[in-house]
Amino acid sequence: xxxxxxxxxxxxxxxxxxxxxxxxxxxxxxxxxxxxxxxxxxxxxxxxxxxxxxxxxxxxxxxxxxxxxxxxxxxxxxxxxxxxxxxxxxxxxxxxxxxxxxxxxxxxxxxxxxxxxxxxxxxxxxxxxxxxxxxxxxxxxxxxxxxxxxxxxxxxxxxxxxxxxxxxxxxxxxxxxxxxxxxxxxxxxxxxxxxxxxxxxxxxxxxxxxxxxxxxxxxxxxxxxxxxxxxxxxxxxxxxxxxxxxxxxxxxxxxxxxxxxxxxxxxxxx
Numbered sequence: 126x127x128x129x130x131x132x133x134x135x136x137x138x139x140x141x142x143x144x145x146x147x148x149x150x151x152x153x154x155x156x157x158x159x160x161x162x163x164x165x166x167x168x169x170x171x172x173x174x175x176x177x178x179x180x181x182x183x184x185x186x187x188x189x190x191x192x193x194x195x196x197x198x199x200x201x202x203x204x205x206x207x208x209x210x211x212x213x214x215x216x217x218x219x220x221x222x223x224x225x226x227x228x229x230x231x232x233x234x235x236x237x238x239x240x241x242x243x244x245x246x247x248x249x250x251x252x253x254x255x256x257x258x259x260x261x262x263x264x265x266x267x268x269x270x271x272x273x274x275x276x277x278x279x280x281x282x283x284x285x286x287x288x289x290x291x292x293x294x295x296x297x298x299x300x301x302x303x304x305x306x307x308x309x310x311x312x313x314x315x316x317x318x319x320x321x322x323x324x325x326x327x328x329x330x331x332x333x334x335x336x337x338x339x340x341x342x343x344x345x346x347x348x349x350x351x352x353x354x355x356x357x358x359x360x361x362x363x364x365x366x367x368x369x370x371x372x373x374x375x376x377x378x379x380x381x382x383x384x385x386x387x388x389x390x391x392x393x394x395x
Contacts, residue, residue, distance in 0.1 A: 153278035157189040163276045171292055180292035186302040187269040194277060196308035203378035210380045211387070219253035220391040226258055227392055233341055237329070241348035242358025246389030247372060248315075248344050254385060255316040259340065262314065263307035267291065267300060271310035271319060284310075290319035313337025315347045325350040350375065362386055 151166035152159070168181050176184075202213050211217065227234060227245045234245035256262050271291045274284035287310055294300040300319070306312035310319060317326065317337050326335040329345030337343045348356075354374035355367075362368035363386050372382050 151276075153281045154276055155278050157191070160189040160273075160276055164272070167272075167275070167288075171289065174289065176289070176292045177296045179298070180296040183268050183295035183300065183302050184272060184288075184292060187266070187272040189276070190265065190269050190273040190308075193265060193270045193273045193308050197274065197277070197279065200378075203380055205380060207380055207383050207387070210384055214254065214384065216384055216388055219250065219257075220388045222258065223249040223253050223388065223392040226252070230340070233329075233344065237345055237348045238358075241345070241352045241356070243348040243351050243356055244389075244393055246391075246393030247351065247362055247368075247385060248347050249392050250385045250388035251315050251347055251375065252344065254381075254388070255311075256314050259314040259338075259343075262305075262316070262338065263311070264305050265308050265310075266302065267304045267306045267310050267312055267319075268295065268302060270306075270308060274309065287319050290323050294319055294322060313346075314340060314343035317343075317346065317350075321350060322346075325353055363390060 151163050151170060154160065154163060164184060164187065168184055171184065172181060202210055205213060223246075227249050230245075234248065237248065238244050252258055268288075268291050271284060271288045275281055275288040277284070291300055291310065299322070300312075304312065307316055311317060312319075312322070314337060322335070322337065326337065326346045327342065327349050328335050329341035329343070330339060335342050335346065337346060351368075351371040351374070354371040356371040357367050360367040362372060364383060369382070369386060372385050375385070376382060
């Protein structure tokens with residue numbers, strides 16, 4: 126369960142600027158063979174960047190995830206056409222159930238739109254596409270997944286930032302070695318990476334913590350993410366319209382972006 130006191134979010138987000146660019150001295154690798162040596166080098170750099178003992182202990186508890194690497198190399202659905210992608214990922218079913226979810230949670234979505242300017246459709250589409258409306262949020266150890274991708278030579282810079290953020294969250298007890306989520310280190314109902322938790326996680330239900338395994342917090346945080354990526358209240362979100370750029374910020378795959386926009390339009394009623 127992902128929780129964070131509200132007063133800490135701004136502090137954590139500010140610290141990201143200090144953390145970015147760390148771990149340059151830790152060499153990347155393509156197999157598990159060098160992972161333990163890499164962890165030792167990364168731990169020294171993390172300590173130099175202010176990560177405390179809880180974060181370092183969480184890093185030391187990680188293991189190289191072959192499953193994460195396999196998933197990272199196997200994202201073939203993003204190469205499909207839009208029609209093929211929608212069929213493979215169950216787009217029509219997501220849209221159909223999404224309409225019911227929008228209706229059943231109308232008060233929540235209305236409150237979110239008043240605060241962030243984001244209508245229900247894109248939020249419901251992301252919720253459905255990412256976790257089947259919370260039905261499966263992943264079972265991969267989050268910090269191990271993030272560390273594996275920070276070590277891997279494919280995208281080490283991007284995931285170094287994510288790992289530093291994860292270790293910050295571990296320092297604060299938000300993430301632990303037992304925290305589980307998706308294969309790339311995402312957690313919660315809409316699958317936030319660690320850095321996005323620090324930057325955009327908000328308390329949507331007013332209980333004083335940010336818990337992305339809860340519906341209200343996950344959806345409000347997703348709206349905050351989209352707003353943070355330039356969402357303008359009342360503007361369109363289809364390809365070529367102003368708010369499509371915010372959807373592009375959510376996921377880099379073009380076919381995924383188009384699917385979210387299409388499903389969202391169907392949920393919002395055209």
